[in-house]
Amino acid sequence: MSNDLRVITVDELKKYIRNNEEDKIDEVDIVTTATCGIMSGTMGVFHIPFNEVFKKADEIYLNDIKGVVGVCPNEYLGKVDAIFYGEVGFLFKDLVKGKVVEAKAVCGNKTYKNEVTIEDLPTAKMIGTRMAFKNYTAITNLSDEEVNTIFHRLPLKKGESSFSGCGMYNPLENMIIKDEKDIIGKKALLNGAESIILGFGTRSSIKKPNLMLSANMKEMDPYYLGGFLTSSGIEIYNTIAIPIKVDEHKESLKKLDKDIALPLVNIFGREIIDVGNYAEVWENVDLRPKIYPDRCKECKECLAEKYCPTFAIKRENGKIKISEDCFGCGICNICPYGVFKTKLGSICGIPITCRQSDRKRALKLAKELKKKIENGEFKI
Known part of the structure; x- marks a missing residue:
C-alpha cells in the first residue's frame, strides 16, 4: 500500500547527503523528485x-x-x-x-x-513532447551583438548568461534508465495532475534523456504552469514531480549539485566554452526577489513591471505587489534603483542574468506528491 511507504522529498534527502548522513537513505522507500522550467514542445x-x-x-x-x-x-x-x-x-x-x-x-x-x-x-x-530534460546547457554571448533569444527575457548581451534545470532535484538526475521500457507507464504529477509517462521525448538519448508525459488539464493547478515572455516570443513553463524507488536508484539519488555538470555554450554555434556545475547557479542564491519599496522612485514606466516575463509585478496605488506568478527569474534586477534584488549566481565566472527554472515550484510539487503518497491518493 502506498500509505505504508516511507517517503521523503528530494530536498530532505539531499540535506542528509550534504550533512554526511547518507546512511539514512536506507530508511527510505520513496524519494519525491521534481523540476520546473521552460518546456518547449x-x-x-x-x-x-x-x-x-x-x-x-x-x-x-x-x-x-x-x-x-x-x-x-x-x-x-x-x-x-x-x-x-x-x-x-x-x-x-x-x-x-x-x-x-x-x-x-x-x-x-x-x-x-x-x-x-x-x-x-x-x-x-x-x-509534453520533451519534458524534464536531464542535461541542459547554460547560454552566453561572446559577440558584441545583442541577440533576441528564447533563453532570455531581454536581448542577451556580451558577458551575460542564462540557464535552465533544477539540478539535483530533477527526476532524471536521480534515476538510472537503461531502456525506455523502464519508464513507460510510470506515474507522475504534471502541474499537479496525475499523469502517465509515455516514454522518452523528442531529442532524447540515453545520455541526455527527457520524457513525454500526458495529463488531464482539468485536474491541473494553475500555479504550476504558465507563460514566460522571452525576447524571441512566448514560452511555457511546467512543473513535474516523479516518485523514485530508493532500492532501484540509490546511487543516483546521492548526487549533489556539485556533481552535475552544466556546460556553458556560446549562443552562436553552441560550441562549449567551459563546463561548470549546478552548485554555481543554485547554491547561496535567492529563489525569489528581495523587495526594497523605500527605494522606489515611482517612475512613469517601471522597467521591472514592463519586462517581468510572467506579469507578476504590478504597481497599485503607489504600492509594489508581486503575485504568486513570480518565477524567480531575476529580470526585475533591471530596476536602476535597486527596488528588486535577486542573487542569481554565475556559471564559469559569467553572471547569470536570467533564470528559466524555478526550484520553489519544483519543491512545492515534490512536497505535494509526498503528501499524496502518504495519504494513499497516489498509488505507486
Missing part, C-alpha cells in the same frame, strides 16, 4: 464545441491563438478536434484557472464563435 489536445452546426473547420482559434484542426473532421457536428502549441503558455494558464476564452472556427467564408471554459471542453489533455 508542450501541446494541448482539445475537443471544442460550438453552438451552431457547420461542415468542418478550416481554421480554429482560442483567444486569437491559432491551433491546428484535426485529426477527426467532425463533419456537420459543430465540434472541432484541435491541437494547440507554440505560444500557448498564458492561454493554457487561463484555461486551467477556469477563465472564459473565445473559441473561433472558420468554415469557408463564415466564422463561428463560442465562449467556453475548460469545463465546456469534453477533452482537454496536455502532452
